[in-house]
Amino acid sequence: MTEEIKVLIVDDHQLIREAWTAILQMTNRIKVIGTAETAEEAYEVCSIYRPEVVLMDINLKNSNGFDATEKICNSLPKTRVIGLSLHDDVALVKKFLSKGAKGYLSKNTSREELVAAIDAVMNDKIYLAADIKEKFINQIIDTEKPAEKELTNKEIEIVTLISQGFTSKEIAEKIFISVRTVETHRHNILKKLNIPNAAQLSSWAKDKGYI
Amino acid sequence: MTEEIKVLIVDDHQLIREAWTAILQMTNRIKVIGTAETAEEAYEVCSIYRPEVVLMDINLKNSNGFDATEKICNSLPKTRVIGLSLHDDVALVKKFLSKGAKGYLSKNTSREELVAAIDAVMNDKIYLAADIKEKFINQIIDTEKPAEKELTNKEIEIVTLISQGFTSKEIAEKIFISVRTVETHRHNILKKLNIPNAAQLSSWAKDKGYI
DNA sequence: TCATTTTTAAGTAGTTATACTTATAATTAG
DNA sequence: CTAATTATAAGTATAACTACTTAAAAATGA
Numbered sequence: 001m002t003e004e005i006k007v008l009i010v011d012d013h014q015l016i017r018e019a020w021t022a023i024l025q026m027t028n029r030i031k032v033i034g035t036a037e038t039a040e041e042a043y044e045v046c047s048i049y050r051p052e053v054v055l056m057d058i059n060l061k062n063s064n065g066f067d068a069t070e071k072i073c074n075s076l077p078k079t080r081v082i083g084l085s086l087h088d089d090v091a092l093v094k095k096f097l098s099k100g101a102k103g104y105l106s107k108n109t110s111r112e113e114l115v116a117a118i119d120a121v122m123n124d125k126i127y128l129a130a131d132i133k134e135k136f137i138n139q140i141i142d143t144e145k146p147a148e149k150e151l152t153n154k155e156i157e158i159v160t161l162i163s164q165g166f167t168s169k170e171i172a173e174k175i176f177i178s179v180r181t182v183e184t185h186r187h188n189i190l191k192k193l194n195i196p197n198a199a200q201l202s203s204w205a206k207d208k209g210y211i
Numbered sequence: 212m213t214e215e216i217k218v219l220i221v222d223d224h225q226l227i228r229e230a231w232t233a234i235l236q237m238t239n240r241i242k243v244i245g246t247a248e249t250a251e252e253a254y255e256v257c258s259i260y261r262p263e264v265v266l267m268d269i270n271l272k273n274s275n276g277f278d279a280t281e282k283i284c285n286s287l288p289k290t291r292v293i294g295l296s297l298h299d300d301v302a303l304v305k306k307f308l309s310k311g312a313k314g315y316l317s318k319n320t321s322r323e324e325l326v327a328a329i330d331a332v333m334n335d336k337i338y339l340a341a342d343i344k345e346k347f348i349n350q351i352i353d354t355e356k357p358a359e360k361e362l363t364n365k366e367i368e369i370v371t372l373i374s375q376g377f378t379s380k381e382i383a384e385k386i387f388i389s390v391r392t393v394e395t396h397r398h399n400i401l402k403k404l405n406i407p408n409a410a411q412l413s414s415w416a417k418d419k420g421y422i
Numbered sequence: 423t424c425a426t427t428t429t430t431a432a433g434t435a436g437t438t439a440t441a442c443t444t445a446t447a448a449t450t451a452g
Numbered sequence: 453c454t455a456a457t458t459a460t461a462a463g464t465a466t467a468a469c470t471a472c473t474t475a476a477a478a479a480t481g482a
Contacts, residue, residue: 013297013318015325019230022237022322086224107224111233114226152428165411167468180431187470197438198469200376202413203422211414363458378438391461398440408468409439 004031005122008051010042010068011035011084012059020055023111030118039068046072046079053118058085058096059209066099073100080121087209090135091150093128103127149192158185160210163202215242216333219262221253221279222246222295231266234322241329250279257283257290264329269296269307270420277310277420284311291332304343314338362403369396371421374413 007030011017017035024030033049036042046054056069069081082103083096093104102121105114109129120127128136151159161171168186172179186198195201205211218241222228228246235241244260247253257265267280280292293314294307304315313332316325320340331338339347362370372382379397383390406412416422 014321015295015316015318016227016230018322019227019234022233023230026233084226105226107226110225111229154429162410163414165406165408165414167408169468177429178431180433181429183469184431185429187472190470191472195376196470197376197378197409199373199409199413202410203374203376203417206414206417365459380438388459389461391463392459394439395461396459398442401440407440 004029005053005118006031006033006049006051007053007055007118008033008042008045008049009035009055010037010039011055011057012037016057020114023114027115030115042068043071046076050076051079053121054079054081056081056083056101058083058092059087066096069096069101070099082117082121082127085209087207089208090132092208093132093136095150097126104132105129106131151189151192155185155189155192156210158182159189159201159205162186162189162198163205163211165202215240216264216329217242217244217260217262218329219244219253219256219260219265220246221248221250221265222268223248227268231325234325235329238326241326253279254282257287261287262290264332265290265292267292267294267312269294277307280307280312281310293328293332293338304339304347308337315343316340317342362400366396366400366403367421369393370400370412370416373397373400373409374416374422376413 007024009017009020009024009032011020017037021032021035024032033051034045036045042054042056045051054072058066069083072079072081080102081100082105083093083101084105084107085092086107096104102124103117103126105117105127106129108131109117113129117127117129157175158171161174166174168179168182171182190196190201193201193204195204202211218235220228220231220235220243222231228248232243232246235243244262245256247256253265253267256262265283269277280294283290283292288311291313292311293316294304294312295316295318297318307315313335314328314337316328316338317340319342320328324340328338328340368386369382372385377385379390379393382393401407401412404412404415406415413422
């Protein structure tokens with residue numbers, strides 16, 4: 001009998017935290033040592049209780065899970081972080097893995113797969129959900145359309161604000177830069193993503209989980 | 212010992228279906244008789260297995276849970292539908308309840324509250340999550356802003372197109388009306404909803420499930 | 423350190439959106 | 453049938469957005 005695997009669950013919805021705890025507790029090999037609501041809380045719990053695996057929802061309320069993942073992976077390299085998200089976007093997954101995460105699951109994965117993923121990362125393997133693997137392959141095959149360019153942090157910040165309906169002027173006042181700078185970012189963003197206007201950008205941002 | 216309460220879970224994410232099943236099975240008074248991914252499937256399962264309670268996620272992939280709820284409540288009045296959503300929007304909740312639902316929970320509710328809600332609706336009570344109740348009260352207190360006006364069918368059609376990023380000109384060509392007419396609709400929509408621009412409208416429309 | 427990327431800013435121009443108002447035909451509800 | 457609502461269209465004016473270019477300070481990475 002091996003020891004129990006210590007897991008931390010990070011999600012901003014109580015019902016989901018409790019539900020995942022429940023299904024992990026059903027196996028007697030995994031022990032949920034705690035849950036966290038925010039990125040900050042997640043890091044604190046990690047540094048104190050040293051879980052072996054962290055299940056991290058990407059779409060947290062105030063922060064986006066990326067920073068917390070990076071921080072945890074850098075300072076506690078023994079901790080394996082597995083990402084979980086409703087939005088299975090390839091670029092997002094890549095970015096997440098680049099932060100040091102060891103796995104990625106969509107919410108379409110089964111209970112068995114969740115446990116399999118935990119076992120995999122415990123054996124120092126990278127685990128990707130089947131449907132995400134498939135998307136990766138599809139994107140590689142799709143040589144026609146060039147890979148979607150990645151947005152910079154500032155651009156993401158501005159995308160979020162545009163998508164919420166703020167005008168360039170309002171954004172400028174809000175983050176203390178010139179209106180012209182906001183307009184430049186705006187233009188660059190639309191060009192990078194090949195999107196014609198703010199309405200469609202807003203729709204895009206929602207799909208990606210930026211809002 | 213009372214009989215077990217038969218529950219159906221409707222959500223388009225497997226992991227969430229399994230997780231909720233797990234926490235409900237932990238009580239030995241509730242039995243999850245099945246799960247469904249889509250609105251159609253939900254209705255079919257209901258008409259065959261006659262669950263006493265249906266836990267319905269509003270944000271389903273292709274349909275928005277409203278039609279399924281209405282259909283179930285009309286043809287199987289003994290079935291109590293409880294709505295579950297990430298978006299705890301007051302107008303949405305009202306609409307959902309008007310379709311015949313008996314309860315509404317946000318994903319911030321606890322496991323205990325989930326069970327309490329099921330017990331409540333079994334006793335023919337209406338159950339609203341604490342945070343949603345609060346929002347209801349806040350909106351009533353907010354006498355300043357009048358209740359959100361409803362959009363006409365044409366307006367909804369145009370909202371959908373605007374939100375997808377089509378310009379007024381494109382919409383005009385697409386549905387064979389004058390650009391000026393589209394602009395009039397556009398203006399009326401923003402005024403009715405008290406929304407300042409297309410980007411925010413797009414966000415709004417996504418939340419409402421119009422796209 | 424050096425090269426690259428990012429963030430900042432502004433110029434010029436054309437397009438689209440938003441805010442109001444007015445108005446008529448078509449449809450719908452009582 | 454009549455009244456109200458809805459869908460249609462246009463006028464006028466202002467604000468905001470989008471396209472494209474140039475450019476320099478700042479941050480980042482190798």
